[in-house]
Structure formats: C-alpha cells, structure tokens
Amino acid sequence: MAKRGDKKALRGRAGRMQGGRGSGRGTQGHVRLWGRHAVEAALMNPRRQHRKLWATREGIDSLDGELPPDFPVEYAAVTDLARLVSRDAPHQGLVLECEPLDDLHLDDVLDGDSPRPIVVLDQVTDPHNVGAILRSAAAFDAVAIVTQDRHAPPESGVVAKSASGALEVVPWVRVVNLARALDEMAEAGYWRIGLAGEAESGFAEALPAGPVALVLGAEGEGLRHNIAQHCDALARLPISERMESLNVSNAAAIALYAAAMRT
Known part of the structure; x- marks a missing residue:
C-alpha cells in the first residue's frame, strides 16, 4: 500500500468485526462522519466498513496517511460538502459515509x-x-x-x-x-x-x-x-x-x- 512520506497507510475498506451483537443498533442505515479527526480515525479503524469519501483536495492532503488506489473518493467544493452534513458543521473538507460499528455485548x-x-x-x-x-x-x-x-x-x-x-x-x-x-x-x-x-x-x-x-x-x-x-x-x-x-x-x-x- 502506498505511503506519503513517513505517514501511516490508511486501512481503506475494513472488514466488519465478527462476533456477538448487543441489544440492537443505535443507528439504522449508514453514518456520515465529518472533520479530520473523526474521519481519519474511522479510516484507520479495522472494524469500520467504508462506503464513500467526499473531500476537497486540501482535506485529503490533511490526512495522516494515504488512501488505497481503489478507495471511493469524490472530490467536491467546500460548499458542496456543507450540503452533506448538519448545518454549519465544521467538516474541514472531509465527509465519510460508512456503516455503523457492530454492537457489543x-x-x-x-x-x-x-x-x-x-x-x-x-x-x-x-x-x-x-x-x-x-x-x-x-x-x-x-x-x-x-x-x-x-x-x-x-x-x-x-x-x-x-x-x-x-x-x-x-x-x-x-x-x-x-x-x-x-x-x-x-x-x-x-x-x-x-x-x-x-x-x-x-x-x-x-x-x-x-x-x-x-x-x-x-x-x-x-x-x-x-x-x-x-x-x-x-x-x-x-x-x-x-x-x-x-x-x-x-x-x-x-x-x-x-x-x-x-x-
């Protein structure tokens, strides 16, 4: 997997964790995460299954690592990203759509x-x-x-x-x-x-x-x-x-x- 400088490689699409489920999901359907720390942590999490990343080029450059070549990325303007998240949400040029984490017992x-x-x-x-x-x-x-x-x-x-x-x-x-x-x-x-x-x-x-x-x-x-x-x-x-x-x-x-x- 390619790296940028001495940065860690992001995991990209990660397999879902197998095992027992809890009492029921707190979230139905997919989840949208935004902001550099939240998105970067989700990309590094092997328990996450990622669907798509919308980003500005500056947002991609801010990540501490490089995405796999086949990762689904759509480049967008800041104003376009604002329409994907809550009003006035500080997305920092990154919006990730992913599956919710598996439930735990x-x-x-x-x-x-x-x-x-x-x-x-x-x-x-x-x-x-x-x-x-x-x-x-x-x-x-x-x-x-x-x-x-x-x-x-x-x-x-x-x-x-x-x-x-x-x-x-x-x-x-x-x-x-x-x-x-x-x-x-x-x-x-x-x-x-x-x-x-x-x-x-x-x-x-x-x-x-x-x-x-x-x-x-x-x-x-x-x-x-x-x-x-x-x-x-x-x-x-x-x-x-x-x-x-x-x-x-x-x-x-x-x-x-x-x-x-x-x-």
Missing part, C-alpha cells in the same frame, strides 16, 4: 481484574456530551461506556466530531436494561459509584482501589432513583457552592481523572 468488555473504569450514562441524550465523554474515556483509558439503547443518541457525525476520534477506540455498549447491566458489573467485581450532587460522601472517599463503574445521570434530572439504588455508593464532586452542578461531560472527565490517579 456487555460481557465483551467486563474485566473485573482491571483497575480501568467503566463509564455508565443514565439517559444522557445530548450527542455533544456523549462525544465529549467518549473523548475523556479514551484519554483516561476507560474500558468502555455503557448506555441504555432507547435513551442515548445514535452513532452520528455530531457524536464523532465531539469525540475527536474516540468513537473508534472506546467500546460503546448499548443495553436494554441499565439496572440489570449494573448488577452484571457488580458480579464481575466492579464497585458502582453514582455521581450525585446531593450525596453526603465525597468522591475521593468513595473511590475504591479496584475496578470501578462511574455512573452519571442526565443534566437536570440526575440519576434516576432505580439506577441510584443499583449503585454501591453515591458521591459528589467537591465543587464550590456558587455552582449547583457541572456539565455531565465535565463531571465525567474529573471522575475519570481521579480514577486514573489512584495508586
């Missing part, structure tokens, strides 16, 4: 022997927040994120752009019943901490030395009562009384950092 990611955390999102529906949480999960080496299939955004260009490539590297498990999934995590050896502003315990005191599942609820509503009951502890982040709460993606980043800094 929770059993595929549970590893009670690892100190790496799992992030559990209880009805966090904003795709920008989910994308930002994926990015933090990748930065702090989380095992996976887990969401309910009906109350989470689908795989999309907005999620991928906000994740800045992390959508391709952090496993995203969708489950039918989040409470049951938390029970399975406990059986696998994870200590489940729900982040709640009204909790009496501080997060540092509640954080164990071993495997941990960090459970975060939607902004405003917070954790649902049933999900809080399936946590081993509820804890709050030490923020100033001048602020009622943090954005859920910021809270996730702080919790992941604290988990990563354990000795």
